[in-house]
Amino acid sequence: MNAHRRRSDCRLCGSRRLEAVLELPATPIADAYLPKEALGRPEPAYPLGLAFCLDCSHVQLRDVVDPSALFENYAYVSSSSAAFVEHFKRYADAVVDRYRPTAGGLAVDVGSNDGTFLKFLKARGLRVLGVDPAREIARQATAAGVETVPAFFTPDVAKGLRGDKGPAAIVSANNAFAHADDLGAIADGVRELLGPDGVFVFEVSYLLDVLDRMMIDTVYHEHLSYHSLKPLKRFLESHGLELVDIERIPEKGGSLRGTAQRKGGPRKASPAVAELLKLEDERKLDRFETLKAFADRLEAAKKRVAELVDGEKAAGRMVAGYGAAQGATTQLFYFGLGSKLACLFDDNPKRQGLYSPGHHLEVLPSEKLYEKKPSLVVLLAWTYAPQILKRHERFRKEGGKFVIPLPKTELA
Ligand SMILES: [Zn+2]
Numbered sequence: 001m002n003a004h005r006r007r008s009d010c011r012l013c014g015s016r017r018l019e020a021v022l023e024l025p026a027t028p029i030a031d032a033y034l035p036k037e038a039l040g041r042p043e044p045a046y047p048l049g050l051a052f053c054l055d056c057s058h059v060q061l062r063d064v065v066d067p068s069a070l071f072e073n074y075a076y077v078s079s080s081s082a083a084f085v086e087h088f089k090r091y092a093d094a095v096v097d098r099y100r101p102t103a104g105g106l107a108v109d110v111g112s113n114d115g116t117f118l119k120f121l122k123a124r125g126l127r128v129l130g131v132d133p134a135r136e137i138a139r140q141a142t143a144a145g146v147e148t149v150p151a152f153f154t155p156d157v158a159k160g161l162r163g164d165k166g167p168a169a170i171v172s173a174n175n176a177f178a179h180a181d182d183l184g185a186i187a188d189g190v191r192e193l194l195g196p197d198g199v200f201v202f203e204v205s206y207l208l209d210v211l212d213r214m215m216i217d218t219v220y221h222e223h224l225s226y227h228s229l230k231p232l233k234r235f236l237e238s239h240g241l242e243l244v245d246i247e248r249i250p251e252k253g254g255s256l257r258g259t260a261q262r263k264g265g266p267r268k269a270s271p272a273v274a275e276l277l278k279l280e281d282e283r284k285l286d287r288f289e290t291l292k293a294f295a296d297r298l299e300a301a302k303k304r305v306a307e308l309v310d311g312e313k314a315a316g317r318m319v320a321g322y323g324a325a326q327g328a329t330t331q332l333f334y335f336g337l338g339s340k341l342a343c344l345f346d347d348n349p350k351r352q353g354l355y356s357p358g359h360h361l362e363v364l365p366s367e368k369l370y371e372k373k374p375s376l377v378v379l380l381a382w383t384y385a386p387q388i389l390k391r392h393e394r395f396r397k398e399g400g401k402f403v404i405p406l407p408k409t410e411l412a
Contacts, residue, residue, distance in 0.1 A: 003066040004046045011183055011225060012235040015055035018062060021291040022219070022298065023049040028357035029065065030220035030329035035353075039360055046221060048330070050291070057286035058231040059207055064181045065221045067133065067152070085116055087251060091203070092120035095170060099199050099259075101126060105169030108161065108193060110153040110186060111176025113137060115146030121170065122146065129165060131157065152180075158189035167195030178204040178225045187239035191262055199267075200241060200260040208285060209254020211294045214301070214407035216334055217327025217383070218253065227256060228285050229276050236260050245270040253383060298334070304409040305335050305378065312376045318342050320374040322388060322402070323381025324351045324363045331380050332359060335405065341378065345369055369395050378403045385412070 009016050026045040034043075047063045101107070103125040109118050112130025114137055122128045122145075130148035132138045138150035151157050153176070162168075171190045180186055190200045207228040210218055218226075233243045244267040245259040261267055284290045312319050321328065321337065324346035332338045338359030345366040346352060352365050369377070369392060377395075379385055379402050389402065389412055396402070402412045 003044060005064050005066075006047070007062045007064060007181075010053040010056060010058055011060050011181065012058040012231050013053060013056035013238075015053055017054040018051040018060075019054055019288055021050040021052050021059065021288075022216075022295045023047075024219075024330070024334050027221075027329065027333045030222075030326035030357065032357045033324065033351060033354040033363065034357065034360070036355065039355060043358065045358060048219065048221060048333075050219060050226065050295075052288050052291050053231070054288065056231040056234060057228065058235075059226040059228070059291065061219075061221070061224045063221070064224065067181065088117045089120045091257070092117060092124065095172075095199070095201050096121065096124045096126075099170070101169035101198075106165050106167070107170040107172070108168045110171065110173035110190070111179065112141065112146070112148055113175075115141035115144065115148060117172065117174070118146045126170070127165070129161065131161075153189050154185045155188040155192050158192040162193050167198060168193045169195060169198050170201065171198065172201045174203045177202045178227065179222050181224055183225065183235070184239060187236060187241060190260075191240045194262050196262065197266050198261070199244075201257065202260075203249070203251065203255050203257045205252045206248065206254045206256045208280065208283060209248075211285075211290070212407075213253055214294075214297065215253050215327075215383075216298055216406065217325075217330055217380075219330050219334075220326050228280055229256065229273070230280055230286055232258070233273070233277070237263070243269065243273055246273050246276050248276070298406075301406055301409045302335050305337070305403060305405045308403050308409075308411070309337065309340050309376065309378065313340060317375040318372070319376045319378065320345060320369075320372065321361065321378045321380050322346070322366065323379065323384075324348070324354075324356060325381065328380040329357050331405065332356065332361075335378075337378060342374060343372065344380075345377070346381075366392065369400070370398075373398075374400065376401050376403060378405060379412075380405070382406055 027048045028045045051062050107121045107126040108129045112132045115130050118128040131153045133152045135150045138148040141148040204227045207226045240263045241260040242263050243260045247257045249255050249257050309319050321341045321344045324344045343362045346363050351363045354363050382404050385404050404410050
């Protein structure tokens with residue numbers, strides 16, 4: 001089965017002038033932690049790297065893993081994270097309060113997962129409909145009262161929905177807008193489905209935050225687009241959509257919430273759009289040199305982490321990792337740590353007892369730190385460094401050390 005292909009053109013503008021920013025060794029699907037009985041099976045790994053479009057400045061992955069391999073059996077459900085559920089509630093309320101759709105108006109969520117976002121729109125009096133290719137999750141969402149079509153969202157699907165249900169007052173796409181390869185099909189479908197005064201809302205992680213906070217942990221195969229405003233605005237316009245608002249929000253280490261309407265719609269663009277474009281211009285986010293500088297900072301961190309880990313190993317001491325989320329896989333491959341660590345620790349009971357993709361490092365509960373007694377622990381979950389350091393003060397008092405690899409490499 002050919003489960004992977006490499007794009008030769010930009011996902012947003014079609015240009016062939018793509019320049020590599022960062023290349024990782026072939027990496028398995030970041031979330032594919034394995035149970036013990038699966039350790040003998042072949043494990044596919046795919047190229048992973050960031051590329052920059054010299055024409056529209058969109059930052060993206062060129063390597064696309066077949067979405068059916070990635071998403072049709074997708075197990076992650078939004079409702080499993082209490083913080084995420086709360087976020088979706090605030091998000092849904094903000095959209096309804098601001099754009100005041102007519103009661104009974106239609107809201108469609110693209111990549112609706114278990115229907116968490118739509119549930120909150122339904123509570124505000126809208127008719128709701130989800131579209132998601134993960135069949136089992138779509139079935140469960142429908143059974144739980146959020147009708148969900150098990151499909152990838154395309155212009156044809158949108159046309160069919162509009163015929164059945166009428167035009168939409170709200171179309172939303174959150175992860176889908178960063179995770180889909182064919183964003184043009186989504187944008188065309190959105191335009192097809194939106195009513196004349198309808199709004200398209202989306203949340204995607206923001207490139208400027210990825211760079212400022214050195215979030216290499218957000219680089220994995222599902223996450224195909226690292227959006228910034230300038231290329232995204234131009235892309236939406238080329239598909240007949242007009243951006244009317246943009247907001248920076250703290251989710252996922254830094255995201256954008258955007259609102260668009262059909263070209264010629266009733267809303268005027270908020271000043272926030274021009275302001276953020278200006279900031280991106282000042283930060284030279286549309287320049288390859290800016291991305292190259294990010295890659296150079298990462299390389300420096302990689303070198304420093306390797307020195308610390310190799311020094312410890314040369315003295316015959318044990319080194320382990322802390323964190324077994326998706327982003328840990330990327331870091332194990334990027335930093336070249338997989339073969340150097342004895343095991344991983346993680347506080348998520350769903351990960352404990354599993355083995356990391358590729359290197360098969362066992363994931364243990366973090367209390368086991370005190371049994372295993374590694375002398376050095378690389379904090380792959382460094383975005384939670386303050387909480388983890390506090391939780392394991394005893395480990396540090398007893399002589400253990402943590403390496404915080406990013407955003408600035410330090411020992412703690
Ligand atoms: Zn481009």
